[in-house]
Amino acid sequence: MTREEDRELLTAAYEAWESEDWPQAGELLERLARRHPDHPRAGVWWYDAALAYKFLRNWAKAYELGREAAARADRDAQDPAFWNLGIAATIMEDWATARDAWRGFGVGLPDGEGEIVEDLGPGLVRLNPTGNGEVVWARRLCPTRARVLNVPTPESGRRFGEIVVHDGAPNGRREVDGRSYPVFDELLLWRESPLPTSVVHVVAADADDVRALVALFEERDYGAEPWSSIEMICTCCSEDSLSHDGDHTVAGDQRVSLAAPVDEIPGLLARWRAAAPQRRSWTDLVTG
Template identity: 55%
Template structure:
């Protein structure tokens, strides 16, 4: 049954939150919007505007999340970290309304560099739990704005790529600890921009762990990525959401390394690495990873 004008606002609100509790987001969004439009500025209307926008965000209905989010933000206090501005910032980013997105982050209380157009800042490294063809994977990423990050590590699942820009949520869901420094893990909302850098696979022989480390550094210094497959850490969903200490595993011996770089450049870097210590280093079988 669709919301009807002859039903009271209280009934609409009650049914809306029953749908919310059942995670029936289409019904919740419909009822909340119907209820709040009965009296847009009634007591508690700010929460209804916010929750209606949030339900549409869950559904990926970005235009509706944006429109309702603007109503919620209009009733929120600037500079007080009100989540209405955060959700509007996400919706505006998804619609590439950069002016509204920038104003939303500033209204939330985040300092951003001055500018117009697309927000491309350096807000530091973080971790993002991305969705892959085989499940989920936590990758390292550089934050471009409060809700977008570019993937900097090489995903082990080759359905995803280094260089992708992902839209992620604002609530941390776990953390990774590296040498005492803590990095939040954010859940991906969706892929924002794809990457055209495919993942390659190569078998390398490194006599020492330092030889392998030298290879990884060589790709990093060329602004590409390389990751030994034996450094993958398999975790259940619950454990992945906890605080976990991590370090990059570099071991001697023959092993498979995933590379994110154009094949000609990968070939050049591998050759230079081998030439620097030909008695200790070797590689073979560079190919597109399956």
């Protein structure tokens, strides 16, 4: 291939990139990088090729080409080549490569082998970002995986306790009780939850009665989500920076989503009502 042909290949690759023709862009950039692996721009070509396959959700190719990109990136400099490799290696369950990628980016992780399961604190994930885009709280297990802590609406297609893989680039922020949290878009479901989502109608005289219901389920590592905590906003606003109160709990007549074994729910609701029968009642349980 002549220099002129190389220039034409490079031009075609980035024309495909600009038009978001990811299959074409990935193929052409990989071809160029493999032809000139020692070129000063080869690291960029490997990275962009891997990114194109990430956009395609072709994780095997994103992993393969991401390793090439990371091999040419500076460690401890927050180079995104390491972050994208960390995501792809996690999905491919190559834990040694994932750990090395996170460390290459500059994330401190303890030594270990096998699946990375840490407690990196709470975070926000947008489930089903190409659909209704529901933002939920989650417990971060590693830089790219999190366990859902809310009970999502049925429309999200997700359940309480599921583990999802999320992207590394924030897409919006939420300020809660004076602290700002980035919102990360879900990439895929990592591990399903065995707990179905049910819905019940409750009447509570006081907000503390609703909190007691939530606490009763949380004690068993189940979930209860009052619909009063759900705020409907447009996609444009969701991807912006918003402020929220930490506690949306209100009293009165409302629905509550429940994540628990179906056969245990009536007994738990009966216990909740029996503690204050003058103030609490429930009806219309629809099990998942």
